[in-house]
Amino acid sequence: MERKVALHLDYLYGPDTSSYWPIRELSFETSKRTGRIKRIYWKGKLLGTVRENGSIALSLLGARLLARCERIRNEYCVVVSKDAVEPVSQGKSVFAKHVLYSGDKIRPKMDVIVLDPDGNVIAVGQSTLSARAMKEMDRGVAIKVREGLKKSSTDT
Numbered sequence: 729m730e731r732k733v734a735l736h737l738d739y740l741y742g743p744d745t746s747s748y749w750p751i752r753e754l755s756f757e758t759s760k761r762t763g764r765i766k767r768i769y770w771k772g773k774l775l776g777t778v779r780e781n782g783s784i785a786l787s788l789l790g791a792r793l794l795a796r797c798e799r800i801r802n803e804y805c806v807v808v809s810k811d812a813v814e815p816v817s818q819g820k821s822v823f824a825k826h827v828l829y830s831g832d833k834i835r836p837k838m839d840v841i842v843l844d845p846d847g848n849v850i851a852v853g854q855s856t857l858s859a860r861a862m863k864e865m866d867r868g869v870a871i872k873v874r875e876g877l878k879k880s881s882t883d884t
Contacts, residue, residue, distance in 0.1 A: 729756050733768060740784060741800060748797050749775065749790070783839060788875055791841040791852045803833040805841045806862065806871060808850075816842055817850040819876035824857065824865040834859040840871055851876040 733754060734746035750770055757767040768775045768790070775790035786794065794800050808816055812826035822842060834840055834855050842851040853873035855862075862870045 729765060730754060733765065736778075736782070736784065737794075741794065741804060745794065745797060745800065748793050748800075750793075785874065786839055786841070786852045788849060788852060788877060792849045795841050795843070795849050800841070801831075801843070801847070803831040804838075805843050806830045806834070806855075807843045807845060807847075810845055813844045813850060816873060817844075817877040819851070819873050819878070821869045821873055822851075822853070822871035824862055824868050824870040827862045827870050830859040830862040830870075832859050834862070842871060842873065849877070 730751045734751050737746040737749065738744065753770055754775070755769045756765050757769070758764060759766055765778050767777050768784075770789070773789050774787045775793070776784040776786045778784055795805065806822065806827055807829040808822055809826045809828055812822060816822055828845065831840070835858050836855055838855050840853060840855050841849055842853060844850050851873045852875050853871040855871050857865065857868070857870050
């Protein structure tokens with residue numbers, strides 16, 4: 729299962745992404761009916777949930793581990809303004825007007841990592857806009873936050 733998760737991460741986020749997760753130390757929750765991986769854990773803490781479509785819904789811990797990779801920060805992260813840090817870390821949506829930077833590989837319905845201006849992970853969520861639209865628009869929701877730092881169920 730470890731190899732399967734490593735291949736999956738590398739497919740979703742690019743070559744060698746899996747090296748930022750402790751692949752050999754992971755544990756898994758599988759479906760009793762199908763045997764497929766449902767949730768991925770490290771030391772008892774949730775890293776991500778595997779969706780039916782094959783994508784991985786990252787937890788804050790999973791996002792923190794991936795965000796150590798500079799390429800991930802450049803391609804799959806969004807940096808928000810200081811004004812947005814508090815509400816976003818509480819689980820509120822990210823509005824386009826608060827996006828300072830958006831990674832070039834971000835597409836609608838993609839899981840993204842939200843960073844504060846200092847580069848700290850403050851939330852994870854699903855984009856509603858492409859990277860280009862986030863940069864050009866000054867209205868509307870850019871990211872629907874799934875888990876914010878201050879509402880985290882996987883505190884570390």
